[in-house]
Amino acid sequence: MRSLLVYESMFGNTRAVAEAVADGLRRHGAVEIVEVGDAPDTVEGVDLLVIGAPTHAFGMSRPATRDDAAQRARAANAPLVSRRDGVREWVARVRLSSPVRLAVFDTKVARPRLPGSAAKAVAKRLRGAPVELAAEARHFLVVDTLGPLVDGETERAREWGAKLPARVPTR
Secondary structure, eight states: OEEEEEEOOSSSHHHHHHHHHHHHHGGGSEEEEEEGGGOOSEEOSOSEEEEEEEOBTTBSOOHHHHHHHHHHHHHTTOOOSOOSOOHHHHHHHOEESSOEEEEEEEEEESSSOOSOOHHHHHHHHTTTSSEEESSOOEEEEESSTTOOBOTTHHHHHHHHHHHGGGGSOOO
């Protein structure tokens, strides 16, 4: 099985989840993991497309929320991971050359529990594309906006990644 995992991450938390999901997926085949700014505009030759993003303002990030994240990173003297377009822009332009199974995840602040989900917004945006959901959207929690991930989330992400191939028929 061949998988492509595309992620957006501001402070590194979503990237850490993406890397753990990829570790789980590698038990079943080849995985290419790509930060969204480097993601191809055409997806071809993959059995599973996994997309991960941080939840910003109840959904996918927008230029204004990414600017806010960049300001928070500067104030905290923290590195910023995704510096260009986010998943919202990539999903709007990506072309899928053939039908593909899709799995989506996001990161969200654990407390307060707020509504909204970047993962669900991604899945909704891809309705009508040649995709079939391989699993329900998965949410991984961070302690606060800058992180870190809640204890156990990395392992939970690895386990979720390892289970995804069971839901994806190989070509």
